[in-house]
Amino acid sequence: xxxxxxxxxxxxxxxxxxxxxxxxxxxxxxxxxxxxxxxxxxxxxxxxxxxxxxxxxxxxxxxxxxxxxxxxxxxxxxxxxxxxxxxxxxxxxxxxxxxxxxxxxxxxxxxxxxxxxxxxxxxxxxxxxxxxxxxxxxxxxxxxxxxxxxxxxxxxxxxxxxxxxxxxxxxxxxxxxxxxxxxxxxxxxxxxxxxxxxxxxxxxxxxxxxxxxxxxxxxxxxxxxxxxxxxxxxxxx
Numbered sequence: 001x002x003x004x005x006x007x008x009x010x011x012x013x014x015x016x017x018x019x020x021x022x023x024x025x026x027x028x029x030x031x032x033x034x035x036x037x038x039x040x041x042x043x044x045x046x047x048x049x050x051x052x053x054x055x056x057x058x059x060x061x062x063x064x065x066x067x068x069x070x071x072x073x074x075x076x077x078x079x080x081x082x083x084x085x086x087x088x089x090x091x092x093x094x095x096x097x098x099x100x101x102x103x104x105x106x107x108x109x110x111x112x113x114x115x116x117x118x119x120x121x122x123x124x125x126x127x128x129x130x131x132x133x134x135x136x137x138x139x140x141x142x143x144x145x146x147x148x149x150x151x152x153x154x155x156x157x158x159x160x161x162x163x164x165x166x167x168x169x170x171x172x173x174x175x176x177x178x179x180x181x182x183x184x185x186x187x188x189x190x191x192x193x194x195x196x197x198x199x200x201x202x203x204x205x206x207x208x209x210x211x212x213x214x215x216x217x218x219x220x221x222x223x224x225x226x227x228x229x230x231x232x233x234x235x236x237x
Contacts, residue, residue, distance in 0.1 A: 060203020
């Protein structure tokens, strides 16, 4: 029996549950498109890898957008760091932040590592309604951050009482958190353009947040709940 099809999946050849399963597997596990194609074939479904690729680019950003308002509040301590990612043969910078409990605060892909890039990242994180204003910023020695923070404080977007922490090992939490995202990007063998990379990162980060138990009512160890949340946010019950 065909399930009731949400508007987001109209005119799709396959059932929504199949699409959601393929998209979730691709973002969650170190699988290639052809790996997922083979897994579907073992279940009696002939799905082309290019079709899965179109699904990934369509529904990854959508699940990230729909997470807004469904996340647990973060602590006011932010651990910030930037890491290298290879996109279309170029090294770009992925700015990321987690709170004191390891929950993802926000992320930002940039072609530069200067004051403007740091400011754009912080501005994006501060504008996110799921985040509380930070009282402590744990960061590395990148000199772009202090200049960006001063500008944001001057614009009234950040409290002047916000403290900085640059001690050794203060950023171990965020550096460890980078690994899950970078491992997934490596398995994808690198996106071929920056817009594609941004769409993929939205899906990877969204699934990463679900896996860490950041969604309201779901714990980190509730694996069945993780799959349910992914489908429910896209309108599948």
